[in-house]
Amino acid sequence: MPSDPTPLTESEVLRIRTDFPILQTEVNGHPLSYLDSGATSQRPLAVLDAEREFATTMNSAVHRGAHTLAAEATELFEGARASLARFIGAADDEIVWTSNATEAINLVAYSISNASLGRGGAAAERLRLGEGDEIVTTEMEHHANLIPWQELAARTGATLRVIPLDDDGALRLDVAADMIGERTRIVAVTHVSNVLGVVNPVDQLVAMAHAQGALVLLDACQSAPHLPLDVAALGVDFAVLSGHKMLGPTGIGALYGRRELLAAMPPFLTGGSMITTVTTTEAEYLPPPQRFEAGTQRVSQAIALAAAVDYLTAVGMPRIAAHEHALGRRLVEGLGAIDGVRVLGAGIDLPRVGLASIDVAGIHSHDVGQFLDDRGIAVRVGHHCAQPLHRRLGVTSSTRASTYLYTTDAEVDAVIDGTAAAIEFFRRGA
Amino acid sequence: MSDLQNLYQELILDHSRTPHGFGLRGEIAAQSHQLNPTCGDEVTLQVHRTDDGHIEAIAWEGHGCAISQASASLLAELAEGLTVAELEVRIAAFREAMRSRGTIDPDPELLGDAAALGGVSRYVARVKCAMLAWVAAEDALAKA
Numbered sequence: 001m002p003s004d005p006t007p008l009t010e011s012e013v014l015r016i017r018t019d020f021p022i023l024q025t026e027v028n029g030h031p032l033s034y035l036d037s038g039a040t041s042q043r044p045l046a047v048l049d050a051e052r053e054f055a056t057t058m059n060s061a062v063h064r065g066a067h068t069l070a071a072e073a074t075e076l077f078e079g080a081r082a083s084l085a086r087f088i089g090a091a092d093d094e095i096v097w098t099s100n101a102t103e104a105i106n107l108v109a110y111s112i113s114n115a116s117l118g119r120g121g122a123a124a125e126r127l128r129l130g131e132g133d134e135i136v137t138t139e140m141e142h143h144a145n146l147i148p149w150q151e152l153a154a155r156t157g158a159t160l161r162v163i164p165l166d167d168d169g170a171l172r173l174d175v176a177a178d179m180i181g182e183r184t185r186i187v188a189v190t191h192v193s194n195v196l197g198v199v200n201p202v203d204q205l206v207a208m209a210h211a212q213g214a215l216v217l218l219d220a221c222q223s224a225p226h227l228p229l230d231v232a233a234l235g236v237d238f239a240v241l242s243g244h245k246m247l248g249p250t251g252i253g254a255l256y257g258r259r260e261l262l263a264a265m266p267p268f269l270t271g272g273s274m275i276t277t278v279t280t281t282e283a284e285y286l287p288p289p290q291r292f293e294a295g296t297q298r299v300s301q302a303i304a305l306a307a308a309v310d311y312l313t314a315v316g317m318p319r320i321a322a323h324e325h326a327l328g329r330r331l332v333e334g335l336g337a338i339d340g341v342r343v344l345g346a347g348i349d350l351p352r353v354g355l356a357s358i359d360v361a362g363i364h365s366h367d368v369g370q371f372l373d374d375r376g377i378a379v380r381v382g383h384h385c386a387q388p389l390h391r392r393l394g395v396t397s398s399t400r401a402s403t404y405l406y407t408t409d410a411e412v413d414a415v416i417d418g419t420a421a422a423i424e425f426f427r428r429g430a
Numbered sequence: 431m432s433d434l435q436n437l438y439q440e441l442i443l444d445h446s447r448t449p450h451g452f453g454l455r456g457e458i459a460a461q462s463h464q465l466n467p468t469c470g471d472e473v474t475l476q477v478h479r480t481d482d483g484h485i486e487a488i489a490w491e492g493h494g495c496a497i498s499q500a501s502a503s504l505l506a507e508l509a510e511g512l513t514v515a516e517l518e519v520r521i522a523a524f525r526e527a528m529r530s531r532g533t534i535d536p537d538p539e540l541l542g543d544a545a546a547l548g549g550v551s552r553y554v555a556r557v558k559c560a561m562l563a564w565v566a567a568e569d570a571l572a573k574a
Contacts, residue, residue, distance in 0.1 A: 363496075364471075364494060364495035364496060365469070365495075366469055366471075366494075366495035366497070366556070366559065367438070367495050367496045367497075370434070370437070370553070370556065371434065374432075374433070374434040381469065382468055382469040382470065383469070383470050387470070390470075396470040396493060397469055397470050425434075425438070426438070426443065426496065428440075428443070429440050429443060429444070430443070430447060
């Protein structure tokens with residue numbers, strides 16, 4: 001990552017916005033200010049066109065059939081895999097397509113589960129879990145990176161341990177250093193918190209885990225869209241991401257796994273397209289990534305996601321990150337300056353993406369969100385699939401604003417001004 | 431009055447700030463806990479009856495948005511002195527109005543001040559907030 005990349009200029013952002021038709025629309029009589037990209041991002045024409053182009057000229061099944069369209073579709077599908085692999089610093093055969101990041105995490109958890117039942121032969125022995133083994137995750141995780149491990153622990157007899165947060169919401173690395181020990185087999189942690197917007201010190205956690213021979217799974221859902229990501233440089237063993245959070249369509253996600261690990265893993269979903277020889281009693285499986293891609297694949301979604309990756313690469317991830325870092329700081333400072341507003345995690349001294357969640361004293365997040373919606377401002381309200389984090393910080397829900405490359409300073413200011421106005425509105429007559 | 435001001439009328443904000451019937455008594459059979467999993471809003475509600483079958487009081491505790499809190503308060507205010515059958519009629523009428531997407535105005539003769547929640551029905555995502563306490567009351571009545 002080059003040092004001090006130039007943030008996007010205002011005119012560049014305005015130019016980028018013309019590629020996103022939805023950003024030209026109005027909501028409740030106001031121009032849409034879309035501050036919910038952390039939940040799902042908007043899609044540029046290039047992504048929509050790629051999907052339509054495929055459907056109108058090449059649509060056919062991949063990895064089956066020998067006709068011209070099938071060959072072309074297969075080539076594009078595998079080309080999309082290569083694009084995503086390059087984008088995150090992986091090799092082509094280290095990328096497995098999934099429906100979303102949740103499925104990717106479950107794929108790993110169920111593969112380990114299957115290994116623990118003896119599936120996968122000698123190669124899978126290193127993955128087997130049982131009583132005395134420990135899985136480590138954190139109190140900050142999205143439910144998708146928590147519940148699959150709760151279930152895996154319940155199925156295998158392993159123990160789930162959770163790295164706690166300090167009062168600001170930061171990971172307690174001192175506790176992690178004690179918790180991650182010789183019993184630890186896998187450490188599952190998010191790269192960027194979907195509530196706090198801080199970038200976790202993944203390198204330190206990787207070092208702790210690897211020193212004990214444990215594997216690391218990185219939830220990159222909130223980092224891959226917003227930061228230059230290099231899974232090989234980070235040294236993680238697995239990483240998961242979600243296409244619709246990075247300008248791509250819904251229904252597509254990916255698992256990165258180190259080649260030798262994927263090769264050792266028994267399959268999760270089984271069926272067509274993942275086999276070599278099948279008899280009525282047993283089957284042999286293809287090598288990864290096909291071993292993990294049973295059934296008809298999400299071809300047009302993968303191709304559209306590759307178009308999204310091309311779009312992001314053309315703008316430049318270091319510059320997108322610099323733009324959003326500035327937006328994030330503007331959000332945190334502006335919201336934090338409002339009387340009665342608490343920015344969750346504001347005290348954490350770590351790099352940030354363009355995301356901030358707030359608790360407003362005496363006003364529920366749904367009411368804040370409703371007020372902003374009336375002004376055409378879209379934010380997320382609720383617990384953002386992170387109940388343990390909210391509980392730790394003493395709130396049941398929060399209002400979250402999250403940016404992307406197409407977000408302007410003016411939109412961030414609209415959220416800040418709108419929040420101040422919401423407080424005035426709901427306190428009237430009190 | 432804008433849609434937003436109609437949604438959050440003074441009456442509704444007042445009820446959310448100083449709710450009627452807030453505070454549970456000892457646990458009884460006619461009690462229900464309802465949770466809205468998308469936002470974490472919760473209510474626990476008791477229907478207390480007199481010996482002759484009238485509703486003496488609705489007692490509740492919970493937390494959530496202004497709409498859910500005001501709605502529980504307005505329900506508690508409305509229910510006092512009604513028969514169970516009369517309350518059931520009102521719950522049905524309230525639900526019908528809430529699900530109407532703004533096409534049915536709640537009848538103030540029947541629903542009293544709770545009719546002020548009529549604006550909620552235009553906001554499909556908020557209907558469950560307004561319904562939370564009413565669903566709890568219905569469930570509590572079904573239990574005992």
